[in-house]
Amino acid sequence: MAASMAIRHILHSCNKTLRCNVLNIQTIRKLDKSIIWKRNFTCGSVLWSDKHLEARELKKLMESLTDKFAEARELLGDARESHGTVYFSEDLEDAQTAVDETLTEYKQLLDQLSDQQRKEVISTLGLRMEELKAQQRAIEDELKDHH
Template sequence: MKIVCRLLQFSHLSFRFKTYNTLNLHARDRLRYGLQCYNRVPIICYSNLSDHDVKKRTEELTDCFMEARELMQDAQESMNTVYFSEDMQEASKAVAETIKLYEKFLKELNENQKKEVTRTIGLKMAELRAQYSAMEEELKAD
C-alpha cells in the first residue's frame, strides 16, 4: 500500500512541475506493477447482495424446488401411461433449471451467505438430485 501512495504522490508532483508526460510513464508502470501485486484478493469473497435479497432469492429457489418436486410426482403417477413422456420432460427441465439457479446463486454469494444458504436449502437441492437420479434409474431398470 505504501508503494501505491508513493506512486500517487510522485504522479501528483510530476503533474505539478509540468513534467507529467515524462515522469508519469515511470509512475504508471510502477502503479501497474503494484496493482498486480495487490489485486490477488479473490473477488468471490465479496457480494453485492443484501440479506433481504438473499432471503428473497432463497424463497424463490424453494418455490422452484417445490414445483420441480410436484412435476416429478406427476411423472411418477403417470408412469406406464400416454402422458408419461411429456410429464418426464417437464420434470427433468424443472429439475435442471432449479439446480442451475441454485449453483448460480451460490457463486454470487460471499462465504458467510453461502454457508447460510447451504444450511437452509442445500439439503433440499441434494434431495431433488437424489430423487431425480433414482427416478432415472427406475426407468432404466424397466
C-alpha cells in the same frame, strides 16, 4: 492504531481509484492483524471480495428457489404417478426441465455469495437440492430397470 490509519489510507486510495463502495473502517480495524479480504482485485497488500448479496435480495432469491424446488418436486411426483401412461413422457420432460432449472439457479446463486452467505444458503437449501437430484436419479434408475 498506526496500522489502522495506514490501512484506512490504502483503502481510501483504492476507493477513489476503483470507485468502490464506501468502506467499513470498523470492520477493517477488527481485521487489523490479518487483513485478507477477497474482491477480485488487489489493492496494495489488501485482497478484497465483492461476492455478497444484500439480505433482502438473498432472501428473495432463496424464496424463489424454495418455490422452484416445490414445483420441481411436485412435477417429479406427477411423472412417477403417470408412469405407464401416455402422459409419462411429457410429465418426465417437464420434471427434468424444472429440476435442471432449479439446480442451475441454485449453483448461480452460490457463485454470487460470500463464504458466510454460501454456508447459510447450503445449510438452508442444500438438502433440498440433493433431494431433487436423488428423486431425479430414482426415476431415471427405475426407467433403466424397466427397459
